Amino acid sequence: MEEREKGVKEKGDFFTIFPSFPFRVPISLITLTTLTPFLITFFLLLAGCKTSTKVGTVAVVDAKAHHEFFDSMQKQAFQYETFSARTNVDLNISGKSFSSRVDIKMISDSALQLSVQPLLGIELFRAEFTLEGLTIIDRMNKRYVSESYAALKGKLPVAFNYYNLQALFSNHIFIPGEQNILQQQYNRFKLKQEGSTAEIRIKDAMQLLYIFMADGEEKLLSTYVTDKSEQYALQWLYADFRMTDGQPFPMLMDVQLFDNGSSAGQMKIYFSKIQTNAPVKIDTSIPDKYKRVTVAQIVKGLTDSKM
Secondary structure (H helix, E strand, C coil): CCCCCCCCCHHHHHHHHHCCCCCCCCHHHHHHHHHHHHHHCCCCCCCEECCCEEEECCCCCCCHHHHHHHHHHHHCCCCEEEEEEEEEEEEEEEEEEEEEEEEEEEECCEEEEEEECCCEEECCECCEEEEECEEEEEECEEEEEEHHHHHHHHCCCCCCCCCHHHHHHCCCCCCCCCCCCCHHHHHHCEEEEEECCCEEEECCCCEEEEEEEEEECCCCCEEEEEEECCCCCEEEEEEEEEECEEEEEEEEEEEEEECCEEEEEEEEEEEEEEECCCEEEEEECCCCCCECCCCHHHHHHHHHHCC
């Protein structure tokens, strides 16, 4: 078994690297406002030991008909009602690196919670996403953000909703801004089956381009999102597929942000101790003494901070 129990001290003192974690990471305001929904998750992730049966990727041999391909892809998608995992994230931004344990809980089509515990299992940061909006709790600075997606609409150039975020974490293809993919919507995707992988393309209402790659068994291998100018991009790779409750699941997710073709940050997510369809409780309580701030204030804090 390959163990991945890394401490923060392995890559540098946590509070030296991020003296007021998680709000002192120097990323440009333009990058933040372009990919804020993904950056919110970018600070929160995952890890473990690999004990399950490894599943290989398969090259595309024979092209399938359009509807047959997407029917198969939907059947291959990871199925669950509830999901929990202990994870570890290796995060690298602006040459600074650290590792942290992050626990993740999901209730399908309902809620997702990420608990960041960089030191001795003590939670310093929590992010909760529901169908209506997001809540971010900063326990170090005793403050929190609680915003609805409706309030953020127009401020973010992304057709973002809870279901798309859930899809990224659960290795699903998705239609931007939609809950599900219906058979009558298959034609919204452009499909190219050439070479060893299949390429799937779709644009959202704001002309962001989404590119999904799949193998010969229609397992999703990557999700790529870029703006119309192709200046900013998010790449979310899936690897090390292993059988989890009888289904293949990627035990490694490799996430990168790009600015003009150069990496603006990387996050490697390692999963362990995955459980599905067991009772999951998501605590949404906020201490009375915590101060409420806005997403704009957090973005300003990020861009004004100097390390």
